[in-house]
Amino acid sequence: MNKLKIGIVGNGGISQLHAMSYQAISDRAEIYALCDINKERALAMAARLGVPAERVFDNVFDMVKLPELDAVDVCTWNNSHSECTIAALDAGKHVLCEKPMALNATQAKAMKAAAERNGKHLQIGFVRRFGNDIEVLRNLAADDYFGEIYYAKVNYTRRNGCPGGWFSDKSRSGGGPLIDLGVHVIDFSRYLMGNHKPVSVYGASFDKLKNRPDVRKTSGYFSSDAASSDIYDVEDLACGLIRFDNGSVIAIDAAFSLNQRGDRGDMEFFGTKGGAKITDKVELFSQQSGYMTNTELCFPTSFDFNGSFIAEIKHFVDCITVPGTVCISPAEDGITLMEILDGLYESARTGHEVILG
Ligand SMILES: NC(=O)c1ccc[n+]([C@@H]2O[C@H](COP(=O)([O-])OP(=O)(O)OC[C@H]3O[C@@H](n4cnc5c(N)ncnc54)[C@H](O)[C@@H]3O)[C@@H](O)[C@H]2O)c1
Incomplete structure (x- = not known):
């Protein structure tokens, strides 16, 4: 089976735990691209993870243009969860979005609508x-x-x-x-x-x-x-x-x-x-x-704590790659x-x- 190619947008604190979790299931997923409005931060993370500099971005709209990218993991500040998630879904990528889903329920509903119109998986990072x-x-x-x-x-x-x-x-x-x-x-x-x-x-x-x-x-x-x-x-x-x-x-x-x-x-x-x-x-x-x-x-x-992130990310990969997997933390619960x-x-x-x- 091909490894799922993941792009992580927002390369600060919590993204390090997400990266550690993808590495724990490196036979099933790889961190393929990185993106942060602070490009220095993204480049430093890329150097640590071995992601080539040509796949490091400072704008999510550029990253999601990569045709081979399968999924985007949104680890940005709360005010850009909605924009990054919708950009990725509209580009045909699956999305894991950190908690809280958005700034408010109106944004959260727009995110779920984007997942539905594109037929893509949207999971919310309710790690607990x-x-x-x-x-x-x-x-x-x-x-x-x-x-x-x-x-x-x-x-x-x-x-x-x-x-x-x-x-x-x-x-x-x-x-x-x-x-x-x-x-x-x-x-x-x-x-x-x-x-x-x-x-x-x-x-x-x-x-x-x-x-x-x-x-x-x-x-x-x-x-x-x-x-x-x-x-x-x-x-x-x-x-x-x-x-x-x-x-x-x-x-x-x-x-x-x-x-x-x-x-x-x-x-x-x-x-x-x-x-x-x-x-x-x-x-x-x-x-x-x-x-x-x-x-x-x-x-x-x-x-x-670490084990819960590994389980969350393994479930994200399961939801995309294993037919019939029912999402434990769906967009609907993020909206609620x-x-x-x-x-x-x-x-x-x-x-x-x-x-x-
Ligand atoms: N599940 C958990 O236990 C847990 C713990 C901590 C944080 N979080 C969540 O993770 C998210 C990030 O938190 P953090 O502590 O890692 O913050 P952080 O500031 O350490 O990292 C966020 C990064 O996102 C970047 N960024 C912001 N807007 C962006 C955009 N539009 N495009 C690209 N990059 C952008 C920032 O430059 C920064 O590097 C928050 O939503 C937070 O609530 C979850």
Whole structure:
């Protein structure tokens, strides 16, 4: 079988993990072309990966003209996901697009329409769906461990973790921690709870601490374009409630800056028969023979970050090359996530609940 020829657009931080993942399945895919508006960055990555300089571009419209290119992996800032994805689909390429799918649901719908009119595969980079921890929880759910999961509390908050650069510039990111971090845990929990349709949201956002300009940075969260001249016009904390058509609810907290002990990334799921909490381990709360029980899983002991990217990219290649493969993270779910985020930002702005169509 011919190897799938991949072009990666956006050659910054996360693209390195995507590249590592294609290399892990180098018998099935090869990184054939690279593109970044920062050409120096693209050339440096090409030198590391052995991609010839004539296949390095600074404009996605030029890269997608390569007739032999099969697929494009979009790892740019959020504001160009839509443009790069549609350019690639209209040039007849399949696309894997990083999360969040776009800046808003309108852009996301245009991307799905482009995939449909060109008959090409469009997958969204909801990498947590490919994690070893959700695999455990989905196996438990399939065995009816939870009963009905009717409530989830998901928290992705940092004490001093605004990466700066494009992350804090709303024109390029679309927002702060809600669209950057919240998207992971909202999608993860919605997926585990059965992918129900959201019907309403209520949200609030704050910019009280901003990017803590007066505090020395102690964490490792730095954008690759962070600079002292950074724009900071995004929220530093967002919280919200998302209600689904089966009556279930997800409560979300996402923060770049918050006065709490350290950083948190925990998710709790509450079912009629049992509950679970994911931190750096998986804990289960249930009952046995009339007694309340707490159980800690021996394996997996923690979320395998690199492994989840390899699984995501292997699935992307499967979807394109293995007939009958059903996409685990389709465009449709990317749109739903953007509708939830649009609604939460709108609710935070107006102070009212937003009913989702
Ligand atoms: N799945 C995850 O866990 C995860 C983690 C980090 C980032 N991401 C997502 O990946 C994307 C990139 O994030 P990052 O941290 O790698 O950012 P980054 O700034 O390190 O890299 C992005 C690169 O895209 C380039 N770029 C921007 N617009 C472009 C365009 N129109 N054409 C070509 N190149 C363009 C920039 O010059 C930059 O080199 C974001 O959407 C982010 O949300 C996902």
